[in-house]
Amino acid sequence: MYAQMIQSEATTEDAEQLAAFQARIDAGERIEPKDWMPEGYRKTLIRQIGQHAHSEIVGQLPEGNWITRAPTLERKAILLAKVQDEAGHGLYLYCAAETLGISRDDLTEQLLSGRMKYSSIFNYPTLTWADVGAVGWLVDGAAIMNQVPLQRTSYGPYSRAMIRICKEESFHQRQGFDIMMKMAQGTEAQKRMAQDALNRFWYPSLMMFGPSDAESIHSTQNMAWRIKINSNDELRQKFVDQTVPQAEFLGLTIPDPNLRLNPETGHYDFSEPDWGEFFDVLRGNGPCNADRMEARQTAWSEGQWVRDGLMAHAAKKRARRVAAE
Amino acid sequence: MPDLFEWLCRMGDNTLVLGHRVSEWCGHAPVLEEDIALANTALDLIGQTQMWLGLAAEVQGEGRSADDLAFRRDAWDFRNCLLVELPNRDFGHTLMRQFLFDSWHKLMLTGLCESQDDRIAAIAMKSLKEVSYHQERSADTVIGLGDGTAESHDRMQAALDRLWPYMGELFQPDAVDDRMTRQGIAPDLAALRSGFDAIIADTIQEATLVLTDSRFAHRGGRDGSRHTEHLGHMLAVMQVLPRSYPDARW
Ligand SMILES: [Fe+2]
Ligand SMILES: [Fe+2]
Numbered sequence A: 001m002y003a004q005m006i007q008s009e010a011t012t013e014d015a016e017q018l019a020a021f022q023a024r025i026d027a028g029e030r031i032e033p034k035d036w037m038p039e040g041y042r043k044t045l046i047r048q049i050g051q052h053a054h055s056e057i058v059g060q061l062p063e064g065n066w067i068t069r070a071p072t073l074e075r076k077a078i079l080l081a082k083v084q085d086e087a088g089h090g091l092y093l094y095c096a097a098e099t100l101g102i103s104r105d106d107l108t109e110q111l112l113s114g115r116m117k118y119s120s121i122f123n124y125p126t127l128t129w130a131d132v133g134a135v136g137w138l139v140d141g142a143a144i145m146n147q148v149p150l151q152r153t154s155y156g157p158y159s160r161a162m163i164r165i166c167k168e169e170s171f172h173q174r175q176g177f178d179i180m181m182k183m184a185q186g187t188e189a190q191k192r193m194a195q196d197a198l199n200r201f202w203y204p205s206l207m208m209f210g211p212s213d214a215e216s217i218h219s220t221q222n223m224a225w226r227i228k229i230n231s232n233d234e235l236r237q238k239f240v241d242q243t244v245p246q247a248e249f250l251g252l253t254i255p256d257p258n259l260r261l262n263p264e265t266g267h268y269d270f271s272e273p274d275w276g277e278f279f280d281v282l283r284g285n286g287p288c289n290a291d292r293m294e295a296r297q298t299a300w301s302e303g304q305w306v307r308d309g310l311m312a313h314a315a316k317k318r319a320r321r322v323a324a325e
Numbered sequence B: 001m002p003d004l005f006e007w008l009c010r011m012g013d014n015t016l017v018l019g020h021r022v023s024e025w026c027g028h029a030p031v032l033e034e035d036i037a038l039a040n041t042a043l044d045l046i047g048q049t050q051m052w053l054g055l056a057a058e059v060q061g062e063g064r065s066a067d068d069l070a071f072r073r074d075a076w077d078f079r080n081c082l083l084v085e086l087p088n089r090d091f092g093h094t095l096m097r098q099f100l101f102d103s104w105h106k107l108m109l110t111g112l113c114e115s116q117d118d119r120i121a122a123i124a125m126k127s128l129k130e131v132s133y134h135q136e137r138s139a140d141t142v143i144g145l146g147d148g149t150a151e152s153h154d155r156m157q158a159a160l161d162r163l164w165p166y167m168g169e170l171f172q173p174d175a176v177d178d179r180m181t182r183q184g185i186a187p188d189l190a191a192l193r194s195g196f197d198a199i200i201a202d203t204i205q206e207a208t209l210v211l212t213d214s215r216f217a218h219r220g221g222r223d224g225s226r227h228t229e230h231l232g233h234m235l236a237v238m239q240v241l242p243r244s245y246p247d248a249r250w
Helices: A015-026 A039-058 A060-064 A073-098 A104-112 A129-150 A156-184 A188-207 A217-224 A232-250 A275-285 A289-302 A304-324 B003-023 B032-060 B066-071 B091-112 B118-146 B150-166 B175-182 B189-206 B229-238 B240-244
Strands: none
Touching: A039 A060, A039 A073, A039 A104, A039 A156, A039 A217, A039 A289, A060 A073, A060 A129, A060 A289, A073 A104, A073 A156, A073 B003, A073 B032, A073 B066, A104 A289, A129 A156, A129 A188, A129 A232, A156 A188, A156 A232, A188 A232, A188 A275, A275 A289, A289 A304, A304 B118, A304 B150, B003 B032, B003 B066, B003 B091, B003 B175, B003 B229, B032 B066, B032 B091, B032 B118, B066 B240, B091 B118, B091 B150, B091 B189, B118 B150, B118 B189, B229 B240
16 A cells, blocks of 8 residues: 555553544544544554655656656656646645644655655556556556545545545546556557566555555554554455456456456455565665665755755745835 | 748747656656646646647648657757757756746747637637746746845856856747748747846846846757757657657557
């Protein structure tokens, strides 16, 4: 997911207050920024929303990699609009996180120093134009699986951000699928690119949901708080069930010899991704971790004079206005 | 090349090449709001390109499309001004280039709204709304950074000094422009200069920057006679897929 393996924070408030808070959540009420909330709830949400926001921002990079090489004017425009949407998603989410008492600059510093994470998926490279299709189809597709239920999350600003974001994400997924369709029905070279993209993005997409969390205490607490709605396995299964027929429609082969429809469950059986690789990526050893971090650090440090300049100008303007009054 | 086709390529190549340059910032801007704004500017310019080059392809009448013109011409057939093909360098250069181009573009489009050719007037009217917004925004940013810190001021002054010699080309009509003006299709470029100078002078002053007196002008983009070295590299990237896979549909 865009927010992976979110550990819940311990909470030390008094039992009565906690029970009343839990009762509000159980009754389906929205928690708003001014409401009382347990410290653990607040901190966990900052981590989750922050990680989600960072993922939107870093997520600009793998697709942005192809904006200058988009093969038609229309494709270029669609891709630009998509990447622009992702930046917008980052902005809504940072705003939602700010209602919990942390600034966007703080969150950014934590991303750049490596203390906060972004989704593992954005540490994989986009090597051909078909990858742009695969990212929309699979990565946005997987993100939607998680984000649609989060529209009903207990924290008001997060829920409202999700509602806005989900509308755009389903657009992205359709556009990605449309690219894949053109490629899969195209020349031999295009077909090869499409299959290669699926081969490389299939397992990393499954990893987006995180390892099984059926036994996790963090997950139990986060579900009780309704900042997590479904288990990782549930979402992964839903994603596979949705995606397999789409791949068949495209005439592409999912790179899993064990994939088959289980007549008893009505769901697809599939192979687990290599969780060793997943943890390597989280530790910074994915194919693009260093490049992604470098790109964000460079953007931030080279942008320092711009941010300082604009702030200095705003301060001068304020001072001139006060002097004139 | 017939006049109208040539002239439409000048309009469409400006927006194509600048849109491409601006899109290079995607994901790398100094602040999230700028990522969004730059993507928006690039998106508008690419949309305008579709209209200009679409009409160019139509008047050429050889069954080509806007995409064919964008992706299958070589540098010597490009008709954009040199200013827009210059590399982004720092954010200051990018925004100064944008401001200078926007200021010319807005005046040009305002004139084109009166074009005798209804198709051109329609494109101009649609583009003018977008470009007025770009101009307002780039002027504000030039002012903000010029009148910001010592460092931002110096960087903006350096950008202005570097880019100014590329501005004159946009005000020097050649025989094609003259014929377009005589037919009432396009405004007289030379006549746009005084309006431009007034806008620039105001903004540059507010930005606490200094404009040189030199009117020296590099040229060679609008007639394709001598582009900069930068254009070829841009096209190598931009055109790689359609050129490498000429039979593919995307
Ligand atoms: Fe997004
Ligand atoms: Fe998306």
